[in-house]
Amino acid sequence: MPWDPYEANCPSRRLLDRIGDRWTVLIVVALDSGPLRFSALGTRVGGISQKMLTQTLRSLERDGFVTRTVYPEIPPRVEYELTSLGRSLLGPLRALEEWAVENMSEVVDRQREYQTAH
Template sequence: MTTSPAREIWNPYRPDCPSRRLLDRIGDRWTVLIVGALDAGPTRFSAIGTRVGGISQKMLAQTLRGLEADGLVNRTAYAEVPPRVEYELTALGRSLQVPLQALEDWAVENMSRVAEHQKAAS
């Protein structure tokens, strides 16, 4: 197995590698759900919150800010009364949809088996 040049530079197994922060972001449950919620295109803050049940407004805002800072989400504010803000995945954010959808699908398909193991362990 060959190692890519990027893998040599950004090695998340090194404790000092900044790629760990990115893995923390994309591995976060809210990120997985927010990226999925933005699949349909530009979406208002409240609609994202409705789609992602159980997320607080504070956590939604914090996660969206982080995704924006990482270049995964664009925030567009419209000069209207009342003000309107929409969030949309960037091309980089859309490239994350396939692996995150695979992770979501895996969780749904295997949850009953995991629950059986959890029950047996308790």
């Protein structure tokens, strides 16, 4: 079955939505350095709510990008780590991150020009 993200009901479109989500991008790149606990991820990804962090991690786990490991300790320790599939996303996501940082000044300039013209 060929996948076509331009078709409204194609699962590949939902996958693009998932990997293009801002929280997904930031969480996957944050996990590049190794496993992190929920609170450490929340701290690293500034501005994300606990609810969004939970939802995004569940989606990433469901789709096979992240593993969740619960350690039998008191209190329980839970860590999230990239799978090999998740690691395969790092190259493209890092490229997007670098592009955003490198081009942000020009984007800000264009936004100012647009605001002035309108």
